[in-house]
Amino acid sequence: MAKTALHVDHVARVEGHGNIHVVIEDGRVKTCEMNVTEPARLFESMVRGRVFDDVPYVASRVCGICSSSHVITSLKAIESIFGVQVSDRTNALRELLAYGSYLQNHATHLFVFAAPDFLGMGSVFPLAEIDRGLYDKALALKALGNELCTEVGGRSVHPITAVVGGFTHEPPRETFLALADKLDEAVAFAVSAVDLFKSFEVPDIRMSGDFLAMQADGRYPVCDSDEALFVRSGKRFDAADVENVIEEYEMSHSGALFARCRDTQDAYMTGALARVNASWSNLCHTAKVAAAKVGLRPPERNPYMNNVAQAVELVDVLEHCARLCRELAAGEGNLSASSAPVPYQVRAGVGVGFTEAPRGALFHRLELDEEGRVVTASILTPTAQNLASMEADMRAVVEKLVDEGCSADAIRLEVEKLVRAYDPCFSCSVH
Amino acid sequence: MSNSVFNGGGERVAPRVVVVGLASCFGCQLQVTNAEQYLLDVLGQIDLRYWQLASDDPMPEEFDVAIIEGAVTNEEAERTVRLLRERASKVIVIGACANTAGIPGMAAEGFFQRPSQVYDRVPKACGNMLSPRPVDAVIPVDYRVRACPIDPYDFIDVLQRALYGSNKSYASATMCGECKRNESSCFYASGTLCLGLVTTAGCGAKCVNLGRPCNGCRGLSADANVASARAAAVRFGIDPTRFDDALRLFNQTNPALAEED
Numbered sequence: 015m016a017k018t019a020l021h022v023d024h025v026a027r028v029e030g031h032g033n034i035h036v037v038i039e040d041g042r043v044k045t046c047e048m049n050v051t052e053p054a055r056l057f058e059s060m061v062r063g064r065v066f067d068d069v070p071y072v073a074s075r076v077c078g079i080c081s082s083s084h085v086i087t088s089l090k091a092i093e094s095i096f097g098v099q100v101s102d103r104t105n106a107l108r109e110l111l112a113y114g115s116y117l118q119n120h121a122t123h124l125f126v127f128a129a130p131d132f133l134g135m136g137s138v139f140p141l142a143e144i145d146r147g148l149y150d151k152a153l154a155l156k157a158l159g160n161e162l163c164t165e166v167g168g169r170s171v172h173p174i175t176a177v178v179g180g181f182t183h184e185p186p187r188e189t190f191l192a193l194a195d196k197l198d199e200a201v202a203f204a205v206s207a208v209d210l211f212k213s214f215e216v217p218d219i220r221m222s223g224d225f226l227a228m229q230a231d232g233r234y235p236v237c238d239s240d241e242a243l244f245v246r247s248g249k250r251f252d253a254a255d256v257e258n259v260i261e262e263y264e265m266s267h268s269g270a271l272f273a274r275c276r277d278t279q280d281a282y283m284t285g286a287l288a289r290v291n292a293s294w295s296n297l298c299h300t301a302k303v304a305a306a307k308v309g310l311r312p313p314e315r316n317p318y319m320n321n322v323a324q325a326v327e328l329v330d331v332l333e334h335c336a337r338l339c340r341e342l343a344a345g346e347g348n349l350s351a352s353s354a355p356v357p358y359q360v361r362a363g364v365g366v367g368f369t370e371a372p373r374g375a376l377f378h379r380l381e382l383d384e385e386g387r388v389v390t391a392s393i394l395t396p397t398a399q400n401l402a403s404m405e406a407d408m409r410a411v412v413e414k415l416v417d418e419g420c421s422a423d424a425i426r427l428e429v430e431k432l433v434r435a436y437d438p439c440f441s442c443s444v445h
Numbered sequence: 446m447s448n449s450v451f452n453g454g455g456e457r458v459a460p461r462v463v464v465v466g467l468a469s470c471f472g473c474q475l476q477v478t479n480a481e482q483y484l485l486d487v488l489g490q491i492d493l494r495y496w497q498l499a500s501d502d503p504m505p506e507e508f509d510v511a512i513i514e515g516a517v518t519n520e521e522a523e524r525t526v527r528l529l530r531e532r533a534s535k536v537i538v539i540g541a542c543a544n545t546a547g548i549p550g551m552a553a554e555g556f557f558q559r560p561s562q563v564y565d566r567v568p569k570a571c572g573n574m575l576s577p578r579p580v581d582a583v584i585p586v587d588y589r590v591r592a593c594p595i596d597p598y599d600f601i602d603v604l605q606r607a608l609y610g611s612n613k614s615y616a617s618a619t620m621c622g623e624c625k626r627n628e629s630s631c632f633y634a635s636g637t638l639c640l641g642l643v644t645t646a647g648c649g650a651k652c653v654n655l656g657r658p659c660n661g662c663r664g665l666s667a668d669a670n671v672a673s674a675r676a677a678a679v680r681f682g683i684d685p686t687r688f689d690d691a692l693r694l695f696n697q698t699n700p701a702l703a704e705e706d
Binding site for chain 1: 466468469470471472473474475476478479481482484485488493496497498499500501502518519547548549551552559560562563564565566567568569571572574593594651652655656657660687690694
């Protein structure tokens with residue numbers, strides 16, 4: 015049998031630039047590479063010497079879609095160095111901001127990036143002709159995420175109002191109440207999206223690596239815990255130890271560094287599927303029911319199920335944020351305190367910020383001098399962490415499809431679907 | 446140059462448009478999709494031939510309008526923008542990265558020492574890296590949508606002008622006029638550095654309205670008097686080094702600042 019080479023240059027419908035490179039020789043997979051072809055964007059170098067309050071502003075520009083997460087992660091790193099305790103109201107607003115980007119990200123990824131593969135389309139736009147109702151509702155969900163980010167952060171991309179210690183601006187009470195109603199109204203469509211994505215056929219593969227997600231007792235945390243969990247090995251660690259636990263390494267075929275668990279040398283996946291596996295029992299009621307109905311329960315190890323997990327998270331986010339908006343409007347108890355920035359003292363030190371960005375665990379490690387200027391910075395993005403697992407799963411799916419005698423075109427399509435299921439952001443990965 | 450909205454027989458045809466992303470966060474392309482409710486109206490006026498973020502279709506040989514996001518940071522990107530200029534009758538650059546080299550431009554100073562601060566060995570996949578530069582450092586551009594990120598409606602406005610023609614010139618005034626019209630108080634009153642003094646107006650002073658000073662994302666205004674602005678900042682107690690540091694956030698590669706030094 016001859017040699018078959020599958021190349022996809024500039025994978026479409028993902029953020030950033032990446033090529034897929036697979037070589038099959040005599041029915042065996044010889045090469046299976048995810049080439050991140052963007053050069054490093056040098057963020058870690060650019061923030062050196064800059065004052066601390068530039069860091070969230072600059073780091074936000076790592077990624078257009080999870081800019082809120084980069085801002086909050088940087089703020090957490092800085093606040094841990096200065097010993098700043100923000101109010102519960104600030105934490106609630108940050109959660110809304112982070113969740114707004116979940117709505118944007120998941121709706122964009124599921125409908126604009128992933129769905130066309132399963133519907134046999136090159137892009138989402140033909141959907142407007144075929145099923146205008148679905149197109150409109152999908153884009154309305156994305157718009158609702160933008161609206162949430164805009165009301166809380168000042169605009170849909172690169173939030174303005176979130177600063178060290180709190181927020182410079184907050185929307186009025188009526189805005190929270192109006193948002194809560196809109197979020198409630200969108201739940202039914204999100205539930206139907208869970209069913210829709212479960213109905214799409216995907217290869218039956220099991221990932222060999224681990225899962226990494228934020229963890230907290232009795233909650234589905236996204237930005238207010240410092241504990242991380244490797245779901246399969248059961249290893250827990252504090253975000254401050256991230257450099258000791260996670261190892262980054264270079265691959266010559268990728269502009270982005272890869273990552274693995276230092277102890278086990280295991281590749282791992284982070285993102286919606288990892289979170290659902292880690293905190294399934296803490297999903298909101300409607301989300302849990304929707305997940306159970308389609309059989310998404312831990313441990314779910316098929317990486318294609320990340321699409322379904324994102325749809326389940328859409329339901330969870332809507333229900334959770336509607337409640338949060340009503341609580342912020344009421345402003346009672348622990349949410350009665352102001353979100354205005356609390357005073358703080360600049361001091362030298364090292365701090366790690368950790369959040370669950372829409373695409374998975376995000377870590378910022380900052381070292382500041384006495385004037386609050388950056389000495390060193392290190393950013394670990396979800397996509398960089400996912401690359402090793404993505405390559406291993408690509409190999410698994412190619413081997414399976416070669417055994418089944420599938421055509422090169424069919425294999426290429428399934429590999430592209432797999433890469434998109436991971437919801438990669440290559441431009442993030444080369445920060 | 447022929448008006449691309451009409452063919453030779455005077456019949457209206459949709460202009461063929463390509464959207465290309467270079468080094469960036471992709472946020473400006475996302476902002477285009479963030480005009481959700483008007484997106485189909487916009488797409489209805491054009492023949493969208495290539496948009497890697499949204500579609501599988503490969504880059505075509507012929508098109509009329511090229512929309513470019515991102516800064517030029519390697520030789521492949523430089524070749525891409527030259528090719529786009531050869532083929533397109535109109536080039537629109539969107540976002541700070543394409544307009545001023547933006548945040549990627551921060552790396553321009555001491556550029557060749559920087560990769561070794563990130564990699565032990567620079568991977569082959571990076572291609573031949575170039576010091577970051579805006580698109581107009583490589584090719585002439587026809588239309589600009591400024592800011593980081595762009596405003597979706599600002600984009601639609603500029604696209605209309607590119608499609609249908611316009612002799613409207615760009616406002617080059619600085620941001621301070623917008624705060625005066627908004628009747629908002631000035632950050633300098635509390636001794637806080639704000640780049641509204643020298644930054645191209647046009648966003649309505651969005652950040653100031655939300656309680657944050659201007660970071661200059663719309664780029665240095667052609668009318669800016671940097672020396673005078675710096676002196677004014679110093680009068681309000683700002684360290685001149687802080688002023689220059691702040692200015693370099695979005696204007697690192699601006700030749701006007703190099704001349705000033």
